[in-house]
Amino acid sequence: MTQTILDKIKAYKLEEVAADKAAKPLEAIEAEAQGASPVRGFSDRLFEASRTGYGLIAEVKKASPSKGLIRADFDPAAIAAAYAAGGAACLSVLTDTPSFQGAKEYLVAAREACDLPVLRKDFMYDTYQVAEARALGADCILIIMASVSDAQAQELEDAATTWGMDALLEVHNAEELERASRLSSRLIGINNRNLNTFETSLDTTRTLSKLVPAERMIVCESGLSGPEDLSDMAMYGARAFLIGESLMRQEDVEMATRNLLANPLSPSGMM
Numbered sequence: 001m002t003q004t005i006l007d008k009i010k011a012y013k014l015e016e017v018a019a020d021k022a023a024k025p026l027e028a029i030e031a032e033a034q035g036a037s038p039v040r041g042f043s044d045r046l047f048e049a050s051r052t053g054y055g056l057i058a059e060v061k062k063a064s065p066s067k068g069l070i071r072a073d074f075d076p077a078a079i080a081a082a083y084a085a086g087g088a089a090c091l092s093v094l095t096d097t098p099s100f101q102g103a104k105e106y107l108v109a110a111r112e113a114c115d116l117p118v119l120r121k122d123f124m125y126d127t128y129q130v131a132e133a134r135a136l137g138a139d140c141i142l143i144i145m146a147s148v149s150d151a152q153a154q155e156l157e158d159a160a161t162t163w164g165m166d167a168l169l170e171v172h173n174a175e176e177l178e179r180a181s182r183l184s185s186r187l188i189g190i191n192n193r194n195l196n197t198f199e200t201s202l203d204t205t206r207t208l209s210k211l212v213p214a215e216r217m218i219v220c221e222s223g224l225s226g227p228e229d230l231s232d233m234a235m236y237g238a239r240a241f242l243i244g245e246s247l248m249r250q251e252d253v254e255m256a257t258r259n260l261l262a263n264p265l266s267p268s269g270m271m
């Protein structure tokens with residue numbers, strides 16, 4: 001079978017993790033995680049924000065494989081502070097370098113610059129990465145259902161729970177959603193972008209939102225650009241949003257964030 005983009009990412013990520021483990025064994029990273037700054041409740045903050053307004057997870061994203069460089073004057077701490085001042089509930093920080101020009105240090109810098117809970121946005125396969133996420137200060141991890149087995153997803157979720165972190169379960173189709181629903185995390189991320197083809201359509205949320213169990217929270221991810229997109233998606237029950245590119249392209253990130261969140265549809269306006 002031909003290798004997909006996710007397969008390629010997985011291959012280099014497993015090599016990276018092996019090298020990281022050799023440089024810093026599990027016991028050492030666990031000791032760092034033990035001493036890390038206390039967890040900020042990610043899921044709680046998102047639920048709270050989305051009760052009346054929209055829960056925004058604002059992403060610190062320098063570049064992507066589909067768009068190339070997104071923001072040249074990239075200062076993670078300044079961006080994090082602007083997102084917080086603009087009303088974001090949480091942050092997401094890319095720590096993958098080969099595909100996203102992200103870095104572990106960006107997560108540390110972004111989290112130190114504000115008081116928001118932070119998602120480590122990376123491709124997770126090994127519980128070592130979960131301990132490492134906590135050591136860096138992360139409050140939530142991403143589990144991409146398309147890229148892991150059920151057993152792996154369970155193991156990663158359990159590790160997150162052990163460290164007091166939340167997990168965002170990312171899905172792109174009904175089969176992945178069904179698998180995610182068997183895990184216990186409350187956060188279901190519907191990714192509007194297909195990570196293998198980069199095709200992006202809000203129809204993904206329109207279709208899958210109906211299948212998300214009522215007790216879970218939909219996090220509508222990718223391809224969102226203005227307040228109209230948010231009200232459109234809110235009609236399908238999405239009250240939480242993960243947004244990177246469209247905010248990162250703004251000169252005044254704080255103002256753009258504030259404008260995006262200014263007029264939320266009331267929760268009763270849902271279909």
Ligand SMILES: O=P(O)(O)OC[C@@H](O)[C@@H](O)c1c[nH]c2ccccc12
Pocket residue numbers: 059061121122144170191221222223224242243244245246
């Ligand atoms: O920049 P956008 O289109 O607003 O998308 C943000 C976020 O959803 C996207 O970065 C993303 C969603 N799932 C991922 C998995 C890996 C890397 C990146 C992602």
